[in-house]
Amino acid sequence: MNNRITTKSIAVLMLFAALGTSDDTVSPDTEVIVKLKGMVAEGETRLGYSRPRVIRTERTVPRFLFEVPKFQSKEPLFFRIALGQTEGEPFYAALDRSPAGLYYDRLYIDKDRDLDLTNDGEPFKARIRTIWTTNEKLIEFLDLKLELPYRVEGKVSKQAYPCVVFFTLKPGETLPKRVAIERDGWRAGSTKIQGAEYSLVVVDDDSDGQFSTSDSWALLPANTAPAKMLGPDATRTMLFPSWSTDQKWTVEVKAVASGGASVTLLVKRSRETERQYFTRVATAQQTAEERQLKIDPLRPKIGSRQKVDWITRKDAGYALKIAQSPNVQKPVLLAFDQKTCRWCAMMYKHTFTDREVYQLMKRFVPARIPFKKSGDDSKKYKAQGTPTYVVLSVEGAEIARHVGFMRPTAFAAWLKSALR
Numbered sequence: 001m002n003n004r005i006t007t008k009s010i011a012v013l014m015l016f017a018a019l020g021t022s023d024d025t026v027s028p029d030t031e032v033i034v035k036l037k038g039m040v041a042e043g044e045t046r047l048g049y050s051r052p053r054v055i056r057t058e059r060t061v062p063r064f065l066f067e068v069p070k071f072q073s074k075e076p077l078f079f080r081i082a083l084g085q086t087e088g089e090p091f092y093a094a095l096d097r098s099p100a101g102l103y104y105d106r107l108y109i110d111k112d113r114d115l116d117l118t119n120d121g122e123p124f125k126a127r128i129r130t131i132w133t134t135n136e137k138l139i140e141f142l143d144l145k146l147e148l149p150y151r152v153e154g155k156v157s158k159q160a161y162p163c164v165v166f167f168t169l170k171p172g173e174t175l176p177k178r179v180a181i182e183r184d185g186w187r188a189g190s191t192k193i194q195g196a197e198y199s200l201v202v203v204d205d206d207s208d209g210q211f212s213t214s215d216s217w218a219l220l221p222a223n224t225a226p227a228k229m230l231g232p233d234a235t236r237t238m239l240f241p242s243w244s245t246d247q248k249w250t251v252e253v254k255a256v257a258s259g260g261a262s263v264t265l266l267v268k269r270s271r272e273t274e275r276q277y278f279t280r281v282a283t284a285q286q287t288a289e290e291r292q293l294k295i296d297p298l299r300p301k302i303g304s305r306q307k308v309d310w311i312t313r314k315d316a317g318y319a320l321k322i323a324q325s326p327n328v329q330k331p332v333l334l335a336f337d338q339k340t341c342r343w344c345a346m347m348y349k350h351t352f353t354d355r356e357v358y359q360l361m362k363r364f365v366p367a368r369i370p371f372k373k374s375g376d377d378s379k380k381y382k383a384q385g386t387p388t389y390v391v392l393s394v395e396g397a398e399i400a401r402h403v404g405f406m407r408p409t410a411f412a413a414w415l416k417s418a419l420r
Contacts, residue, residue, distance in 0.1 A: 031254060032265050034200055036187040054180050055079045057095065065092055067116040069108060069123075073097040077104060081146070081163075081181055091146055093165070095176070096123065103128060103174060107141045107165060131168070139176075140166040187211070187260040188229075190222060193244050193251065193267060197222035202256055202263055203235055210419075211260040213238040213359045214412065219251055239300050239355050243274040293350060299408055300355040308352050310335075311367040316377045316392075319367035323394050331399060331418065332392040333364040336371040336383040343405040344387045354408035360415045364391070391418040 057077040061068055068076075073096050082090040094117055095104040105126035108117045124141045131138050144163040167176040185204030190197060203216040216235035219242040220228070228234055236242070238253040248270055255264040272280070286297055311319050316334055323332045337344035351357055369377050371386045381390050381398070391400040400418040 029268050030266075032191060032267065033262050034189040034191045034265060035262050036189040036200075036202065036257075036260055038187055038260075053182075054178050055081065056178055057176060062092060065110075065115050065117065067118045068094065069096075069118050071096045072099055072101075072106075073104070075175075077176065079179060081109075081165075092117065095179070098125075103137065103139055103169065104167075104176060105139060107144075109144065109146070111146065135171055137169040138166065139169070140164060185215075189263070191265070193249055196244065196246075198244075199224060199229060200263065200265075201229055201235070202238070202253075202260060204260070210258050211256045212258065213253055213256060214356045214416070215256075217253055217263070218242075221245055237356075241277070243270060247273045289346075290350070293346065293405075293407055295350055295407055296409060301353050302355050302358045306358060308358060308361045308366055311365065314367065316367065316369060316381065319365050320392065320394075320396055323365040323392075328365065329394055330363060330365050331394060333361070333366045333415075334377070334381060334388075334390040334392065335366065335368050336378060336381075336388040336390070337368060337386050338371045341371075341386040346405055347387055347411075351406060351408050351411050354412070356412045357408050357415070360412055360419075363419060364415075389414075 057079045059075060059077060062078055062080070065078075071094070077095040078092070079095075080090040080092050091113060092110040092115065094108045096106040096108065097103065098105050103126070105128060106123040107126070108123045109120060110117050111120045124144060126139045126141055129138045129140070130136070142164055144165060146163055164182045165179055166182070167179045169176060186201055188199065188201045190199050192198070198219055199222050201218050202211055203218075204211055215238055217238045218229060218235045220234065238256065241250045241252040243250055250268050250270040252266045252268070253263060254266045257263070281297065281300075286295065290297070311322070316332070319332045319334070322328060323330050335347075337347075352361070369375075369383075371383055371388070372378050373384075377383070381388075383390070385403060387404065389400075389402045390398060393399050400414065402414055406414060
């Protein structure tokens with residue numbers, strides 16, 4: 001995997017040919033919207049980077065598929081690609097062998113998501129290489145472009161994203177148990193801060209097809225070498241701010257468009273240098289309670305005036321009606337709790353005040369439901385204790401469930417998995 005990324009980065013000298021630009025100087029204590037564009041490639045070499053996501057393969061035909069092709073292999077493999085909050089079904093896919101192939105070197109993808117693998121054109125052909133350090137076979141399917149729709153203010157727009165599907169085989173292996181998908185997740189732009197020009201990149205770290213403030217970013221001077229901008233040490237989570245080169249201004253990511261078209265920055269006069277900030281955060285005193293719960297001291301908290309916009313004193317049906325409104329269309333998060341529940345209080349004190357969790361909660365309709373064993377919602381959604389968290393689709397179907405306390409890192413990961 002690292003070998004492939006290194007090979008792609010040979011073409012970084014063409015990196016900034018497609019940067020979006022913003023000519024206006026950013027004033028302090030103001031917001032600025034920076035337009036972003038995808039990284040360019042030279043020839044057939046990609047400049048994308050994101051953390052690959054592993055998907056388990058299956059040997060049986062998914063019951064959702066209507067039509068499948070006549071496979072060459074007696075044992076084709078199936079999997080599905082779920083990218084972010086896409087409209088409709090995931091992309092179903094199948095791996096097959098070519099007539100004389102030793103490996104699974106043909107890939108069918110239901111690109112139009114009509115549950116038919118026979119009407120999407122010829123299968124993709126693999127590029128097969130040997131990783132000389134491990135003698136493993138690397139089977140890659142390049143130049144896959146999957147079209148993702150995004151709902152913005154009630155309107156649906158589409159954007160095609162390049163993807164790579166790949167897997168490795170150890171010597172003697174022919175059957176991949178898992179495949180991995182990687183998106184070309186870099187998008188870039190430029191802006192000015194107090195007259196100085198900067199380049200900005202955002203990275204879809206988790207390859208979920210969505211850009212969010214839980215992904216990564218980098219803000220570096222415009223003359224920074226492209227190879228450094230693409231380096232794994234250049235980016236940081238969007239939860240952390242960056243600084244101008246003179247350390248006088250702090251720049252935070254306030255919001256990022258889910259499709260990666262733009263990012264909203266907040267520029268403020270800095271109260272401390274970057275080193276002072278991270279030293280302070282890293283050495284912050286933890287309470288005995290935080291140490292017991294293993295709360296990461298480096299995770300930023302929300303501001304004193306910020307809070308999750310819970311629906312209270314209403315039932316789950318009310319929350320679903322809100323979620324189904326044409327201008328909302330979000331999943332529902334039901335939080336069953338009670339006043340005497342210590343772990344419920346710990347969730348509100350430590351987890352729901354985490355900045356990443358707070359940002360993710362904006363993608364749900366959150367409702368606090370008082371737990372009662374004989375209560376209608378408690379019985380309907382099979383809540384047997386507190387805290388219990390249930391995620392419902394817009395249609396009301398259960399997507400995910402968890403019982404008990406979760407520290408911020410775990411709860412954020414759980415929310416992301418529910419959004420897929």
